Amino acid sequence: MALGTTISQRRKELNLSQAFVAEEMGVSRQAVSKWETGQSVPSTAHLIRLAEVLGCDVQDLAEPDQEAQPAQPAEESGSKKDIRMQLAAVFGRVLMLVGFLGYMGAVSDPGDHGSMPLWFFNSWWLGHFAVGAGLTVIGTRDYYYRKGGPKSVIGWDLLFVGAFLFYGFSPFGEGVTTLVTMVMGATALIMMNIRYFIPVWRRDRAPSGS
Secondary structure, eight states: OOHHHHHHHHHHHTTOOHHHHHHHHTSOHHHHHHHHHTSSOOOHHHHHHHHHHTTSOHHHHHSOOTTOOOOHHHHHHHHHHHHHHHHHHHHHHHHHHHHHHHHHHHHHOGGGSTTSOHHHHHHHHHHHHHHHHHHHHHHHHIIIIISOOOGGGHHHHHHHHHHHHHHHHOOSOHHHHHHHHHHHHHHHHHHHIIIIIHHHHTTTOSOOOO
16 A cells, blocks of 8 residues: 555544644645645655554555554544634633623613622633633634635534624513524524534544545
8 A cells, every 4th residue: 555545544534634734734725635645755754754643553554454443442532623623613612602691681781680789790700701601712723734624614603603793782671682692603603613613523434434
């Protein structure tokens, strides 16, 4: 088996994108593509680093044999990471939406908190929003750099952010505004998950010979 074919096969077994491997290697994505298609050969230093990124020995890449196929533990590990990243991307946005609506509700009706101070509720909901934002950043970075997800998802993210803006500029009452904001945010989340997140983080799961 050629070196380029081995590199490509190992990368796909781990569900890694060429962009992610290139970033870890400190080279361009085109360089990785040329290695895989046999247009060029990685240097010794690059080959050593490539083996580290792909979680195997240099010999497994340079002189692959039939026995060096079980990458099942790494495959399972990659699969679990994909699920975690998908959950981070989805539930991060859910926490952002819940935190935002909770904070706005606490601010607009400060008398509905009993003996608890307003700052406690504000901190509680802002904490939800901050955790959600952190998870969203982690999931989004993985989506773009490791999995090479399509950037057209940005349109749905703009709708999601637009739900927050709608709340601030809505001419309707608080109840209607909250409902519409939830519907807009939920619609964007559902569409992103169905059209982008599920296909991207669950592709290449089935074993293939290519």
